Amino acid sequence: MAAAKTSLTHWGAFRARVADGDIAAVAPVHTSDPSPLLGNLVGSVRHRSRVTTPAVRRGWLRDGPGPTDRRGADEFVPVSWDYLTELLADELRRVIDTHGNEAIYGGSYGWASAGRFHHAQSQVHRFLNCIGGYTFSRHSYSLGATGVIMPRVVGTHDNLFKRSTEWQVIVENTDLLVCFGGLALKNTAVNDGGTTAHPARDALQRFRARGGRIVSFSPLRDDVDGECEWYAPIPGTDVAIMLALAHVLATEGLLDRDFLDTYCTGYDRFERYLLGRDDGVPKSPGWAEPICGVPADDLVRLARRMAAGRTLVTVSWSLQRTRYGEQAPWMGVTLAAMLGQIGLPGGGFGHGYGSMNEPGLAPLRCRLPSLPQGVNPVRTFIPVAAISDMLLRPGEQFDYNGLRLTYPDIRLVYWAGGNPFHHHQNIPRLRRALARVDTVVVHDPYWTPMAKHADIVVPSTTAYERDDFSGSHTDPLLVAMPALTEPYAQARDDYSTFAALAERMGVGERFTEGRTAWQWLRHLYRTWAEQLDFEVPTFDEFWRRGHLRLPTQTGLTLFADFRADPQRHRLNTPSGRIEIFSADIDGFGYPDCAGHPKWYEPPEWLRGPRAARYPLVLLANQPATRLHSQLDGGATSQASKVQGREPMRMNPKDAAVRGLVDGDVVRVFNDRGACLAGVVIDERVRENVVQLSTGAWYDPADPADPDAMCVHGNPNVLTDDSGTSSLAHGCTGAHTLVQVEKFVGEPPPVRAHEPPVLVSEPDAR
Ligand SMILES: Nc1nc2c(c(=O)[nH]1)N[C@H]1C(S)=C(S)[C@@H](COP(=O)(O)OP(=O)(O)OC[C@H]3O[C@@H](n4cnc5c(=O)[nH]c(N)nc54)[C@H](O)[C@@H]3O)O[C@H]1N2
Ligand SMILES: Nc1nc2c(c(=O)[nH]1)N[C@H]1C(S)=C(S)[C@@H](COP(=O)(O)OP(=O)(O)OC[C@H]3O[C@@H](n4cnc5c(=O)[nH]c(N)nc54)[C@H](O)[C@@H]3O)O[C@H]1N2
Numbered sequence: 001m002a003a004a005k006t007s008l009t010h011w012g013a014f015r016a017r018v019a020d021g022d023i024a025a026v027a028p029v030h031t032s033d034p035s036p037l038l039g040n041l042v043g044s045v046r047h048r049s050r051v052t053t054p055a056v057r058r059g060w061l062r063d064g065p066g067p068t069d070r071r072g073a074d075e076f077v078p079v080s081w082d083y084l085t086e087l088l089a090d091e092l093r094r095v096i097d098t099h100g101n102e103a104i105y106g107g108s109y110g111w112a113s114a115g116r117f118h119h120a121q122s123q124v125h126r127f128l129n130c131i132g133g134y135t136f137s138r139h140s141y142s143l144g145a146t147g148v149i150m151p152r153v154v155g156t157h158d159n160l161f162k163r164s165t166e167w168q169v170i171v172e173n174t175d176l177l178v179c180f181g182g183l184a185l186k187n188t189a190v191n192d193g194g195t196t197a198h199p200a201r202d203a204l205q206r207f208r209a210r211g212g213r214i215v216s217f218s219p220l221r222d223d224v225d226g227e228c229e230w231y232a233p234i235p236g237t238d239v240a241i242m243l244a245l246a247h248v249l250a251t252e253g254l255l256d257r258d259f260l261d262t263y264c265t266g267y268d269r270f271e272r273y274l275l276g277r278d279d280g281v282p283k284s285p286g287w288a289e290p291i292c293g294v295p296a297d298d299l300v301r302l303a304r305r306m307a308a309g310r311t312l313v314t315v316s317w318s319l320q321r322t323r324y325g326e327q328a329p330w331m332g333v334t335l336a337a338m339l340g341q342i343g344l345p346g347g348g349f350g351h352g353y354g355s356m357n358e359p360g361l362a363p364l365r366c367r368l369p370s371l372p373q374g375v376n377p378v379r380t381f382i383p384v385a386a387i388s389d390m391l392l393r394p395g396e397q398f399d400y401n402g403l404r405l406t407y408p409d410i411r412l413v414y415w416a417g418g419n420p421f422h423h424h425q426n427i428p429r430l431r432r433a434l435a436r437v438d439t440v441v442v443h444d445p446y447w448t449p450m451a452k453h454a455d456i457v458v459p460s461t462t463a464y465e466r467d468d469f470s471g472s473h474t475d476p477l478l479v480a481m482p483a484l485t486e487p488y489a490q491a492r493d494d495y496s497t498f499a500a501l502a503e504r505m506g507v508g509e510r511f512t513e514g515r516t517a518w519q520w521l522r523h524l525y526r527t528w529a530e531q532l533d534f535e536v537p538t539f540d541e542f543w544r545r546g547h548l549r550l551p552t553q554t555g556l557t558l559f560a561d562f563r564a565d566p567q568r569h570r571l572n573t574p575s576g577r578i579e580i581f582s583a584d585i586d587g588f589g590y591p592d593c594a595g596h597p598k599w600y601e602p603p604e605w606l607r608g609p610r611a612a613r614y615p616l617v618l619l620a621n622q623p624a625t626r627l628h629s630q631l632d633g634g635a636t637s638q639a640s641k642v643q644g645r646e647p648m649r650m651n652p653k654d655a656a657v658r659g660l661v662d663g664d665v666v667r668v669f670n671d672r673g674a675c676l677a678g679v680v681i682d683e684r685v686r687e688n689v690v691q692l693s694t695g696a697w698y699d700p701a702d703p704a705d706p707d708a709m710c711v712h713g714n715p716n717v718l719t720d721d722s723g724t725s726s727l728a729h730g731c732t733g734a735h736t737l738v739q740v741e742k743f744v745g746e747p748p749p750v751r752a753h754e755p756p757v758l759v760s761e762p763d764a765r
């Protein structure tokens with residue numbers, strides 16, 4: 001099993017020097033533009049926040065399962081693996097026998113680590129399927145709105161990324177890149193499953209060298225690296241801007257009627273709205289200016305430029321992570337359709353350039369190996385960001401994507417590979433929701449806030465303490481991930497934990513199929529290799545070499561095949577075309593999502609009534625210094641902190657009126673909650689906007705109080721979790737309105753990365 005000490009993360013491949021059971025140094029491999037996130041790996045295996053022993057919350061051990069407000073405030077009792085397995089198996093059995101499998105929530109959303117076999121979500125879902133199933137979740141926090149709206153508009157959502165127009169095609173063909181939400185390079189380092197290539201920075205340089213121009217709409221200047229024409233509209237108003245651009249195209253005869261007639265349906269219905277035929281309000285640049293703050297003349301000129309050359313309209317994913325988030329991608333496609341360039345090289349629509357590594361990369365010509373998850377006999381599900389609603393409102397009905405669904409009565413929450421205290425909005429409400437269930441189980445290598453809110457905590461290995469391999473659908477390399485070091489303390493692979501649990505519950509053989517983890521790796525590789533239409537080396541050869549290059553499909557343009565032959569390549573929509581008007585959505589009659597893209601005033605915006613009390617828009621965007629909450633204790637993440645708090649960037653004018661200087665600790669608050677943050681003054685941030693990225697581990701000043709201030713800077717104590725609309729119920733974490741004031745006195749210490757108090761109990765084994 002000896003192999004070079006290289007491995008893969010979601011943000012790149014690296015070579016490690018290992019000493020004393022930990023990663024002592026890392027160097028990037030394969031990439032020409034390595035991610036700074038690699039800096040978080042050093043010391044991560046033996047970090048003080050590791051879970052070193054199976055542990056059970058003291059109150060749960062004493063009083064048994066049941067609703068309680070002690071979660072997050074209690075001590076933990078270390079137990080043996082055998083006792084943990086026994087307790088957990090008995091509790092799962094009790095819940096299933098008394099309430100049925102539907103009472104287990106196993107959505108278990110989260111990114112976990114790279115690795116095709118030891119992928120925590122695949123493992124937990126396979127295990128729960130073996131014991132009769134679980135209530136599951138649909139879609140993601142990334143693309144909650146897109147995942148529902150885009151299949152109805154263009155017949156797919158993932159092909160928008162997996163078969164996106166390649167960077168090289170943009171470099172060679174695009175004249176004008178109009179980017180709603182910028183093209184943030186900090187985000188392009190990352191891909192789910194791992195990535196080895198980071199071509200975006202170089203592509204943008206070559207694009208500019210060829211004479212390409214970038215227009216960025218974003219509250220942050222540095223969402224585009226280097227030269228661009230920057231507009232900083234009021235956050236949340238991109239749909240109004242796109243409507244204004246569309247209005248110019250429609251009224252100046254700049255739209256492509258042939259394209260709209262041949263490839264789209266419902267433009268005329270939409271145009272009635274655009275021109276104000278029914279409501280008397282033309283959505284003109286003059287109408288948009290007071291909404292978005294961008295001068296009408298600039299919008300007129302931009303629309304004309306867009307029609308004069310090869311233009312790619314890109315919409316970042318952040319735009320759909322807000323209330324009415326369905327509208328931005330829908331309107332983006334509509335605008336691109338009016339320009340008539342969808343399917344032409346370098347023109348049309350793009351979604352997620354600058355959001356993830358994947359858009360702009362060449363897809364593999366083959367599938368990847370993956371662990372079969374089995375079949376879930378339970379059909380109950382929720383849209384993923386409805387977790388608090390589900391736990392707080394069992395039995396209540398709600399609308400979702402044309403369906404009327406009922407929230408199940410959840411008794412046990414099972415999490416492996418995610419951190420809801422990172423990903424979910426309105427943490428005070430989430431804490432009250434988690435207090436309602438009988439039992440919370442968490443597998444994680446670290447004492448994350450979610451682990452501290454659990455009853456049963458299962459110490460997992462990190463990806464660097466076990467053998468695995470990984471890759472993603474838009475990366476040419478399959479990469480071997482040999483264990484870099486032995487498992488720390490009592491940590492075990494999730495696979496071993498589930499194998500032991502399955503054995504105890506009488507389904508051991510079904511779960512393991514008689515294979516060890518190492519045998520599974522070989523099995524997954526071999527069965528994958530057998531169905532390929534090209535030759536690959538044996539598993540041993542692959543493992544020895546450390547990576548395997550797979551064929552990719554280069555030169556793609558999104559929807560080129562549809563453009564070439566709209567009959568043969570009809571879209572998977574009711575009309576087979578791009579649905580600018582959707583009769584289905586119209587038929588649902590939702591007040592918050594009409595049959596065509598439309599401007600809705602968001603609740604959390606600067607021109608609304610709420611801004612009188614909370615006059616700043618907080619952008620809770622993706623952190624430049626880590627992936628989500630992962631390795632927040634690592635060097636790159638820690639170097640960015642200000643007096644130990646998460647940095648919050650703000651415009652010099654907003655700082656001046658509050659008497660703030662660089663390095664101050666501030667209290668950021670609204671009527672949902674409050675957190676501390678460290679001030680970084682930066683004129684690249686629009687006025688009336690502050691940026692506090694996600695990912696600082698939640699650290700309540702008083703762990704027993706769900707409304708306590710987070711002393712570390714987690715913006716999700718402030719955000720709203722009410723969902724994008726009745727259509728998708730997507731995550732709306734991107735924006736929230738806040739006020740900021742100087743924190744007076746000595747700020748409380750940050751204890752986020754300290755383990756909880758561990759106490760021994762006489763009866764515990
Ligand atoms: N306000 C606001 N909130 C947001 C967002 C936003 O823009 N604004 N963005 C949202 C988005 S797009 C996303 S994708 C989510 C991300 O939310 P998550 O995916 O939940 O966040 P991560 O921090 O990646 O959590 C992964 C967890 O898996 C653990 N882990 C790693 N390896 C293993 C393993 O092998 N086994 C086990 N059991 N655990 C492992 C890590 O230690 C970590 O605790 O956040 C969302 N939340
Ligand atoms: N370094 C790093 N990279 C990541 C991640 C990470 O945690 N760390 N997470 C990954 C994941 S899971 C996902 S889903 C993607 C998410 O990708 P996105 O959702 O696109 O990423 P964000 O950084 O939240 O937002 C991108 C930019 O949009 C701008 N923006 C916010 N609101 C508005 C608005 O109303 N209008 C306009 N025009 N612009 C706005 C912000 O300035 C922000 O910097 O990122 C991925 N990449």
Ligand SMILES: [Mo]
Pocket residue numbers: 141142143
């Ligand atoms: Mo995401």
